[in-house]
Amino acid sequence: METDSVRVESSLWIGNKRYRAFLSGWYFSWTEIDERNREKKTISVPVSEVIGVKEGRVEIQPQKKVEDTDLDFTLFYVKRNSKGNGIRVPWSLGRTQFCCPSRGVRDQWITQLRTALKTHSPSRPHRLLVFINPFGGKKRGKQIFHSLVAPLFELAGISSHVVVTERANQARDYILKKDLTGFDGVICVGGDGMFSELLHGVIGRTQQEVGVSEHDPTVMLQPCDLHIGIIPAGSTDCVCFTTMGINDPVTSTLHIIIGDSQPLDVCSVHYQSTLVRYFVSMVGYGFYGDVLAESERHRWMGPLRYDYSGCMVYLCNRSYPGQVQYLPADSHISSPRDNTRCLSGCRVCSESKERLFPHFNSSSSLYSANVSQYSSELEGEWVTIEGRFKCISLTCMSSSCPRSPKGLSPSAHLADGTADLILVREANPLGFLTYLHRHTNTQDQFDLPFVEVYRVKAVRFSLPPGEGEEEEEEEEEEEEDVLEDPEKLCCSNIAGHSQQHLAERKERGNVAMSRVKRPGFVCGPCCTKPRSVSVWNCDGEILPHTEISCRVHGQLVRLFARGIEDSTKP
Ligand SMILES: Nc1ncnc2c1ncn2[C@@H]1O[C@H](COP(=O)(O)OP(=O)(O)OP(=O)(O)O)[C@@H](O)[C@H]1O
Known part of the structure; x- marks a missing residue:
């Protein structure tokens, strides 16, 4: 397997400063070079934390702006901020515009970065089912999704089907009954109550599909393939805080985009x-x-x-x-x-x-069907x-x-x-x-x-x-x-x-x-x-x-x- 071999290397400019940029298997790095050719500070971004690579000079915040130039490309990536309101630092969208010496070099960088993304970050979602509770917390669910989350999904090439709930348990019932083919995950924009709806839907559906009775307290439940994402928009958001260390919609969105996976008891x-x-x-x-x-x-x-x-x-x-x-x-x-x-x-x-x-058994589907239906855990x-x-x-x-x-x-x-x-x-x-x-x-x-x-x-x-x-x-x-x-x-x-x-x-x-x-x-x-x-x-x-x-x-x-x-x- 390819590891750290350098795939692309060239001089690039950010503003009027020259950088030596290189892409190895897992990292994209750029080092400032001063007038005397001395190396200064290096910035390194793991390929797995790249959100997108776009032609030209692109901005998405506060509003989307694209300047289509031949020599430039814009890199979007996860940036760790210095402080926040949680027990870890929040993530935000980092953005750097690079100027290349020629169009050919620019196209080569874009192609190689996109290929590296596919190779080194294969478990990213492509299509998501999103449930928004318009009444959760301070009733800002719809606004949070449309202003903070949707632009990031679009940037990362993720398509989403959005359901704004009209009643309690609608999200749970939807997951239990509707065709979910093609979705890589389900997302709630709401609080712990909304998360619980998704949890019940995803577990219930998985058990239905394999014919396991949830009512049997001794049965070994089938682990669920469909990932759940939480965009915090509730009153307490305890599950989000405990699994992320922070209640921040942008941090949650970025974790979803890069396809992070955290198993949960x-x-x-x-x-x-x-x-x-x-x-x-x-x-x-x-x-x-x-x-x-x-x-x-x-x-x-x-x-x-x-x-x-x-x-x-x-x-x-x-x-x-x-x-x-x-x-x-x-x-x-x-x-x-x-x-x-x-x-x-x-x-x-x-x-x-x-x-x-x-x-x-890694060769079979998740966790293998060999697992006995009845658990020895209760012994x-x-x-x-x-x-x-x-x-x-x-x-x-x-x-x-x-x-x-x-x-x-x-x-x-x-x-x-x-x-x-x-x-x-x-x-x-x-x-x-x-x-x-x-x-x-x-x-x-x-x-x-x-x-x-x-x-x-x-x-x-x-x-x-x-x-x-x-x-x-x-x-x-x-x-x-x-x-x-x-x-x-x-x-x-x-x-x-x-x-x-x-x-x-x-x-x-x-x-x-x-x-x-x-x-x-x-x-x-x-x-x-x-x-x-x-x-x-x-x-x-x-x-x-x-x-x-x-x-x-x-x-x-x-x-x-x-x-x-x-x-x-x-
Ligand atoms: N359209 C809706 N109308 C009424 N209730 C809804 C609707 N959509 C979802 N619900 C229910 O509202 C309940 C509370 O929602 P949610 O968890 O999103 O917010 P919260 O209670 O403010 O936050 P937290 O649970 O973190 O304290 C959930 O149990 C959910 O089932």
């Missing part, structure tokens, strides 16, 4: 033998469930509702009884307290591929923990966001086939506040006596006897009352259920009566009824079940991303 949530949901970020019971539930009642406040609800729920100082069972991951490989960070090219994640897909010693918990969370990734740059579990990995289970036991309010506050600074949030963290492959949660799922039907009946009389909403113990969930329950009608009585006590300012059962917050959606089981599916999907680039490296 996905967790499935089952209730008995029914698939409830998939998630990549987190599922949380107790505090996180209550905050989401409370915030649903204050949607009119906009994004402020999360701060408000967080304060209210904190003041309630609740804890919940339950039994957590987990299947530990191999602690020799990594641990949630080993102070490592999953960065681009992470060794733990790349080595895990062999462990996750031992029958991988092993389950560990049981009982107690009262302020919150229980399970996260497949660090789940960082601008407010919590290190995230819920700073050493979690994106693609190692594990998740981190965090148990926060009953604690005094000040202790719990310390735990919460440590998510926003550099202190270790796990270094507290009431906090435990485990790296796991699967988790089960059950309520103490007498608090089981059937008894929850009683609460449903109370919810029925609320639906009939919305006035009751503000003081009801369903503070917790999303409007969608309430609607679903109302639709179900026939609610069973239950005779179980709970002790009556006032638990805080936001709730005047007893609460001994919380709800699960799954990536921002309230789950309709409490006794759930979760299982990690290693590297189930692929994103157009490369993980967080280490900004300390040159």
Whole structure:
């Protein structure tokens, strides 16, 4: 294979300065030459990060301008900026105009650069299916796509079919049902909710195509070929932040164009033998469930509702009884307290591929059909923990966001086939506040006596006897009352259920009566009824079940991303 042999070399001019430019296999470099023929600074661009090569003098920002000259060509490439608002530097579009000594030399440069692009960057997408949520975040999805993303796609020769969604779940249904032949990936312009729609569509479609039942909690799901890209335009954009290290539409677009590929673990949530949901970020019971539930009642406040609800729920100082069972991951490989960070090219994640897909055979299609349909992952010693918990969370990734740059579990990995289970036991309010506050600074949030963290492959949660799922039907009946009389909403113990969930329950009608009585006590300012059962917050959606089981599916999907680039490296 050709590696670093020089393919083209010549003098080129940028403005009135002369440069010696050369294209080796993997890099295009140009070095300034002064009047005395001495070499000065060299700029080197990996061919894999070239966005496009155009004849003439071309500008695309702020507006497209083309000056068709015989001697010039313009190179567009990924440029790393000096600072940004994330935990890595943002990317922008670099542009350099070169002037050649003759038209023949110019044409040779263009041909060779384009050939190098095809050879050294073969996995770039050519056609993409784009879903824009016009109502996500600050409602700027359409504007972000048309002003920042589309011009870059055009420059890179990527064609896109754009669907502006008119309802929730339209993107998911489209992916599940429509013909996707010819598309190299699906892109969402929106927030975590839109990403979740694409995730469910892509996983569901892949399983349909190979005849695997998603409802079987023991089945080995088929990894998905179709890549997912995220252009952040939501309120929190946690998945984008965690997989990129930044929420920046241009950085995301450039990763899509160069065809970066980041495998991602996905967790499935089952209730008995029914698939409830998939998630990549987190599922949380107790505090996180209550905050989401409370915030649903204050949607009119906009994004402020999360701060408000967080304060209210904190003041309630609740804890919940339950039994957590987990299947530990191999602690020799990594641990949630080993102070490592999953960065681009992470060794733990790349080595895990062999462990996750031992029958991988590169000559067959992705991950080989030899993999048994039933997983041996669920074999092993389950560990049981009982107690009262302020919150229980399970996260497949660090789940960082601008407010919590290190995230819920700073050493979690994106693609190692594990998740981190965090148990926060009953604690005094000040202790719990310390735990919460440590998510926003550099202190270790796990270094507290009431906090435990485990790296796991699967988790089960059950309520103490007498608090089981059937008894929850009683609460449903109370919810029925609320639906009939919305006035009751503000003081009801369903503070917790999303409007969608309430609607679903109302639709179900026939609610069973239950005779179980709970002790009556006032638990805080936001709730005047007893609460001994919380709800699960799954990536921002309230789950309709409490006794759930979760299982990690290693590297189930692929994103157009490369993980967080280490900004300390040159
Ligand atoms: N046209 C639409 N009308 C109503 N809802 C929609 C529409 N398109 C998508 N949705 C739904 O809106 C929900 C929220 O959208 P999205 O995630 O894009 O923004 P967000 O909630 O502001 O951001 P984040 O999830 O990051 O907090 C998604 O769950 C999606 O299913």
